[in-house]
Amino acid sequence: MNNLSFFLIDDDEIFQFIMKNTIAEISPDIKIKFFSDGEKGIDFLKQNLGAATNLPDIILLDVNMPFMDGWEFLNEYKSLQTEIKKDINIYLLTSSNNPNDIAMAKEISELSGYLVKPISKEGIKNLISHFPTNEWYHNQF
Template sequence: MNELHFFLIDDDEIFQFIMKNTIAEVNPDIKIQFFSDGEKGIDFLKQNLGAANNLPDIILLDVNMPFMDGWEFLSEYKSFQTDIKKDINIYLLTSSNNPQDIAKAHEISTLSGYLVKPISKDGIKNLISHFPTNEWYQNQF
């Protein structure tokens, strides 16, 4: 498999630090970029629509963030998704394991799955082992 490229869009710097180290332990060749809110992630994607090398394979997207939350990100992403020259798997990150939230996320066609925080090293390994997939992915909680 080619080198994976992750985007982590989450405003929690501690979570970013933990995920950076966890992903590096799983596979130090994985490239990871961080964005502190959905708006910054969307802006980067829009600026790089035709540059597949700059785009992620996987986006880990937090639900609750300032400026543009995960739901708003998904709505904006859907408006230009067809212009992106790469298949991107987006996984919603949340601390909620509420069945209603999971059902809402499952209805969004641009999502590849639902991940409940915290995500363990084994959880990252499992996610990577299922990539790429056309099936809905959900971690165990």
């Protein structure tokens, strides 16, 4: 479990910093890579479609980002999915508990779940311990 690989796609530098620290505390073996917007994330995936070792197990995807937001990223991802040589679980990150966002997220089959910020160390631990989640994952009910 501890050799999981994370991508965090989020423009919030502070959140990136916090996640880096949190994950390092859980296990130094867990890898995490940061992208400051959807476009950068998609570009990386496109360049590494066949290189499974470069691909993550989990993508934490922020909704609000410049240039390409979370929803757009999911659209792009959909068209790439068949070419990606790895099973990737994507969890949507958002700072609001907006029911519209949750309903919209559930409609998207590429998504494995939904995480509401702030995400505590326990929250990440919980996600990792349940991974891979077969059912729709939600960190707050």
